Amino acid sequence: MAKDKTLYCCHACGGTSPKWLGKCPHCGAWNTLVETRAEPIASGKNRFDALAGSTGVVALADIEASQLQRSPTGVDELDRVLGGGIVAGGVVLIGGDPGIGKSTLLLQALDALQRAGLKTLYVSGEESGAQVALRARRLGLDGSQVNVLAEIQLEKILATLSAMQPDIAVIDSIQTVYSEQLSSAPGSVAQVRECAAHLTRAAKSGATSVVLVGHVTKEGALAGPRVLEHMVDTVLYFEGDTHSSFRLVRAIKNRFGAVNEIGVFAMTERGLKGVSNPSAIFLSQHAAPVPGSCVLVTQEGTRPLLVEIQALVDNGGPSPRRLSVGLERDRLAMLLAVLHRHAGVACMDQDVFVNAVGGVRVSEPAADLAVLLAIGSSLRGRALPKGFVTFGEVGLAGEVRPAPRGQERLREAAKLGFSVALVPKANAPKKPDPALAGLQIHAVERIEDAMALVRSLD
Ligand code: TYD
Ligand code: MG
Numbered sequence: 001m002a003k004d005k006t007l008y009c010c011h012a013c014g015g016t017s018p019k020w021l022g023k024c025p026h027c028g029a030w031n032t033l034v035e036t037r038a039e040p041i042a043s044g045k046n047r048f049d050a051l052a053g054s055t056g057v058v059a060l061a062d063i064e065a066s067q068l069q070r071s072p073t074g075v076d077e078l079d080r081v082l083g084g085g086i087v088a089g090g091v092v093l094i095g096g097d098p099g100i101g102k103s104t105l106l107l108q109a110l111d112a113l114q115r116a117g118l119k120t121l122y123v124s125g126e127e128s129g130a131q132v133a134l135r136a137r138r139l140g141l142d143g144s145q146v147n148v149l150a151e152i153q154l155e156k157i158l159a160t161l162s163a164m165q166p167d168i169a170v171i172d173s174i175q176t177v178y179s180e181q182l183s184s185a186p187g188s189v190a191q192v193r194e195c196a197a198h199l200t201r202a203a204k205s206g207a208t209s210v211v212l213v214g215h216v217t218k219e220g221a222l223a224g225p226r227v228l229e230h231m232v233d234t235v236l237y238f239e240g241d242t243h244s245s246f247r248l249v250r251a252i253k254n255r256f257g258a259v260n261e262i263g264v265f266a267m268t269e270r271g272l273k274g275v276s277n278p279s280a281i282f283l284s285q286h287a288a289p290v291p292g293s294c295v296l297v298t299q300e301g302t303r304p305l306l307v308e309i310q311a312l313v314d315n316g317g318p319s320p321r322r323l324s325v326g327l328e329r330d331r332l333a334m335l336l337a338v339l340h341r342h343a344g345v346a347c348m349d350q351d352v353f354v355n356a357v358g359g360v361r362v363s364e365p366a367a368d369l370a371v372l373l374a375i376g377s378s379l380r381g382r383a384l385p386k387g388f389v390t391f392g393e394v395g396l397a398g399e400v401r402p403a404p405r406g407q408e409r410l411r412e413a414a415k416l417g418f419s420v421a422l423v424p425k426a427n428a429p430k431k432p433d434p435a436l437a438g439l440q441i442h443a444v445e446r447i448e449d450a451m452a453l454v455r456s457l458d
Helices: 076-082 102-115 129-138 154-164 189-205 329-343 363-380 406-415 447-456
Strands: 005-010 033-038 091-096 120-124 145-148 168-172 210-215 233-241 245-252 262-268 272-275 294-302 301-314 322-325 348-357 386-390 420-424 441-444
Touching: 005 329, 033 102, 033 154, 076 233, 076 262, 102 120, 102 129, 102 189, 102 210, 102 348, 120 129, 120 154, 129 145, 129 210, 129 301, 145 154, 189 210, 210 447, 233 348, 233 363, 301 406, 322 447, 329 348, 329 441, 329 447, 348 363, 363 386, 363 420, 363 447, 406 420, 420 447, 441 447
Parallel strands: 091 210, 091 233, 120 145, 120 168, 168 210, 294 386, 322 348, 386 420, 420 441
Antiparallel strands: 005 033, 233 245, 245 262, 262 272, 294 301, 301 348
């Protein structure tokens, strides 16, 4: 048995350090190291045993690559992010803020799977059986045959899994599960990691697919699901503003499918409903164009999505603020420097706020042009023309770079009735396209040309 040893573990990335440091040496986050104990695992095995069984040396060509056995969950938008359904023996982690809809979505999926003839198990650590039943009734899942176990002790959960051998088990949530073999508190990094490793091992040794639910906590009071990302096959995160009814589920890691695919749902009084044509849901409905608003055509996985980017530029104090919601803040500072240096538009003494409407997170650089045009529009107090859309990356030299799948983005904008598009030169259609008939397309190569062009459209 290994000796107990004090270790400091980062609750953001899961990295460890032998001594306490203000800054995590692995991910660079501040104040994330917490004291944990490196405890021996009950079975004495390596935690990573669960990830792949050990075999002798074999040539790659001689290994039989069996076809993945997938079960569609019956929730189309969830299947889309999973890459076609739950894989037998696969482990999925679903993270998201409390109250965003994780339990709701999984209960709906389990019910559909159970009705399709699979054996399902819902392990609830946060709600009693009665509460889960109440939720199921509310979701209209009367007569649901989903098996429910209200339990938080790992050993009992593992015993149930091995006795019952379900096709799919949901653990809601991994932070509530604890093992008596470890002395650290439930929800601590050590507990969460060890419990997840044991459940992963159970999934791989049987043919049970396991879905782990994890809360993302901003304060880091509980171990965030980030420490588990490397252990599991698929990582999905819920996004969206809990005040709006739309929710996005994004795949950020998927050993069995494409990443960055998104599923879009609307929260209704009867649970989450898939939105199969989501392109226009993130547009706010202004009666007339308003200054500081610019519509971006972003590409999420295989689907174009139109998102309104809003900017507010206002007189700041001695140290002006730069704040962004749904967009990267460091990139905002860089874009403001490019705007000043190459287009002569200065915001040094101004507060600049930017926001992607609807709680959606836009991480692709193709949002740059929309951010800058929204800032320019707010600064001038002039709205962009009615029916205006844009996309394109802006480089440090002031050049406007093309975005992938430009044609598809333009077609989606035209389909939704947009009439003016400002795009990078390389994304302008080379041949006439009948699908773009109603769209007037302006192509630019530099940020100063883009700013001049929108001024000429005033
Ligand atoms: P929940 O699935 O419990 O969130 P999580 O498991 O991620 O913490 O979702 C809870 C929220 O969803 C709650 O605020 C109420 C809302 N809700 C609906 O609007 N309609 C419904 O049918 C259900 C079941 C929940
Ligand atoms: Mg829940």
